[in-house]
Amino acid sequence: MLFHYHFWTPYVEETEKFYIENGFRVSQRLGKHYGEFKLFNPPLIWDDFREKNVIFRIIEVRKGAVNITFGSGKKVLFDHIGFLVTEGEISEICGNAEKMNWVVDRGDRRTFITTPYNFRIELQGNIDAIDSLNNESKIEKLKLVTKLQGLDKNLSSLFNKPIDNIISEVGDEVTIKEAVIKGLLSSNIIDPNGVRVI
Template sequence: MNNSTLFHLHFNTPDLAGAANRLENEGIQLQRRFGSVRGDGVALGPDDTEPDGFRLKLQVHQYGAVNITLAPGKRPHFDHIGLRVESIEDISDRAATRDWSVRSNDRRTFVMTPWDFRVEIHSSTADVVTTLDSPALAHIDDVILCLPDATVAREELKEVFGQISQLRIVSGEGPWIDSFRIASEQSDSTISVQTLLGDQETA
């Protein structure tokens, strides 16, 4: 079974500007903003002026092989992780045998786990993967995922997705990412998600 590489994290927060500033302080810069104007989809660069009536859906921050999405939310919330995988079909088949929901469109495939969080999977040729820079510049590591049934989750996630060396699953209330590390050429930095998203009750 092939290994998978974790490169993407997706969070919701009511303090979007604060979270964005904290990421930028770590060198993870705003890349794109996505939203709508009167129902029509709009994509903006980091320096583009928002048109009248623009409603932000999410924004993408990136540096090296790090890709982090922030989206508005009523409370801090961990939504999903993203993996680069060798075979989307193999993973989808293994998930389906466990009755895990698999949903695909032209751009991405999501696998819904039994622990109420999703895993987004991409091939090595997907646009979101090919736009990343070298992991030697910066990459995500030591992602601490809290789940109430950690032992079972470790086994089943490995059976479906293969080894994810950047992910460490621990027992706790969840699903919730406690922290993650950005490993770069200059230094390593551990980011507390509670601090990143704002010191409010997690959800």
């Protein structure tokens, strides 16, 4: 199940505000302050730490079966999408990735696959990565822009089935052009990183 995407961005506070205004909750804020990683989770708000020059490694917002993360970056940079899968599926997908000569980085909590399309795919086996499996809030479709053709075919080979909720087109910059998310409070709006959210 497609559940996740991640950006690096200079618009960290603005991105958090955008998703909160659309019904998401902040589940985690991890940032570097004076060389140490510290949590700035709710009930803390931005007024509590805005002036401290925190470099955020990750801010995670959630709504139902949707998990979106972003961290501090010098420019907007799309990093990865994520799928919630079973342990058995992880092994099969990783085997397929290795046959395709894609780099697999297996971890205790999650596995990353590096694609030739300048973004990664996260395989997440932990159901606690989302708040709920209900159908009220979920990512129904992502439209990706890549510099190479063939993503749709390669995703089908990777997952051993058609991946109908990822659509790709060729363009100059690798990014998510559009996200169709069920259960949002607003529609046809653009997040601070250029993702049109419908």
